Amino acid sequence: MAYVDYKTALQVDCSVQAAHDGVNRMTKALLEKDGVNWRQKLPPIPTVPISAQTRWSIPSLRRVMNKTATTAGMERARTLKEEGNELVKKGNHKKAVEKYSESLKLNQECATYTNRALCYLALKQYKEAVQDCSEALRLDPKNVKALYRRAQALKELKDYKSSIADIKSLLKAEPKNTAALRLLQELNRT
Secondary structure, eight states: OHHHHHHHHHHHOTTOHHHHHHHHHHHHHHHHHHGGGGGGGSOOOOOOOGGGGTTSOHHHHHHHHHHHHHHHHHHHHHHHHHHHHHHHHTTOHHHHHHHHHHHHHHOOOHHHHHHHHHHHHHTTOHHHHHHHHHHHHHHOTTOHHHHHHHHHHHHHTTOHHHHHHHHHHHHHHOTTOHHHHHHHHHHHHO
16 A cells, blocks of 8 residues: 555655655565565556646656756766776777767766866867866866876976976875876976
């Protein structure tokens, strides 16, 4: 009967998370108890008249739909990022930039920006690398990869002062970062 009650509640308002959870819990319990034919043993689920569904408002439906769309978008963004990572391993930085760009349209993630910045560095597109690292740092102000890659790009753009500032910020977080220490030595020689 609990299963029937949860299903009836969902007809009234499909955004009630407790009812969704209850249906899932009851389905599992009934499957264990009665096997694959558990639905045949249920009493009929009453149909809720439209007039009783007034609480099933458009805004609550939009919330449910947006959550579903967001979850699907996040999953697609993750897949695109992984495809970009595979292309980087193969040395195809130009194609990887395309995958990362598609991913960022769906989900602005710090790691995707730093990955695309790595590609821009390899392609000698230093201004774009700086922009991506700055976006990553907007999302995570202490991101070590973003600081390091931006410092590399700034060095190539001959903005040594800003490059040194990024390396010093990085070294505050990771004082023994050998790559950063090496880059700082190079910058001090210029």
